[in-house]
Amino acid sequence: MNPKHPSQQPMFLRGVEDNPKPSVYGDLIENAKSSGGDYWQIWHLLAFDPEAAHHLAALSHTLMHNEAPITPGLRELIAAYTSSLNQCEFCMKAHGAVAAELLGDEALVWGVIRDPESSNLDDKHKALLRFVRKATLAPASITAADTHELNTAGWDDAAIFYAISACALFNFYNRWVSASGVHSISDDAFKRLGSRMATRGYAR
């Protein structure tokens, strides 16, 4: 293993990693390997089932990047925070980088990941992240009182829908990534790839 390229550590699913199907993700992997750069091993999961990957990317792009009642920066912050709660280092750093790019405030993003309550977020946003925490860690205990609290804090139902959906989507990604053995990469590589995602979204 080459310590300069942590992405080259094998995934748990070697059979998936070694057999990318012809697809845009297979091409991305080939290009990254030939240029010797770090790349996101999640591309191997996407190259495993390109049809499902196409639908997942379209859904993720709509949910996380397109115009919506809450900003892409806030949706990415929800993604990074959800990932931190699920202890998914890859998604936390990747989407922390996207959020930092979109919000223009890396310190804020890492403050939220450490603890939203003591971060520089305002009370309205803290209320939303408390809800995200509950949706991640204790979803069966959500009741009307929780959404009422968000309404009182100034979030309408359409905004709450996007917060739930972004949180739920990353509860998917976190498990998919962690259980498959997708490894973290260098901070520089996260910033580079995160910057691309911040401007162009999820669709390939």
Added chain:
Amino acid sequence: MSTPETVIIDELFEPTHLPLVEEDTATGAVAVAYADYRARFGHEQVPGILKCFASHPPLLEQMLALASSLLFVDGHLTRRTKEMIATHVSVLNACPYCLDSHASFLHEQGGSDQLLLALFTGDSAHPSIDAGERALLSFVAKVTDESYKVCAGDIQLLEDSGWHQQQIAEAIHITALFACFNRVANAFGLPSQHLFRRDLTQLPATEENA
């Protein structure tokens, strides 16, 4: 003679009041998506989770496309195994809506009453679950509750139980998908639709396995 009834018990709680698009108010692309669902699955009722996404129509279409390509087809795993995973995860996440819905699908796919009762009660030692399935469900529980602890050794254990890597990859994908669906359903407070209407209360008690 016993009356068929579900044994899935809804928790008594006040659900959230987030807006759903009901069938009689659906128009345009949403009405088309609902009609497609009814025709494809032969169900008169459109599932509640589609009504959640229908307030944002592009998401409805994309979510249906993803579920159709991943879940509602035989792949490396059979649909029966996929529905067994979906039911197991929904039990672990205490999601009455998804539990009812996917128990019903599992029954349609040939899942026995004994298997369903074993899944509902967390009795993975029950003989209706074979050794390979038991290993798979144990892995699914780890992915659901502690995915950050999964390691290469867990994959090896599954391979030793007869699962190949493509099947394991699909199992992870389906398990993760239900981490998402369960949270949407629970956050909306969707109740069980009572699609699964089998009386499991008359089954003999599950056997204790040494």
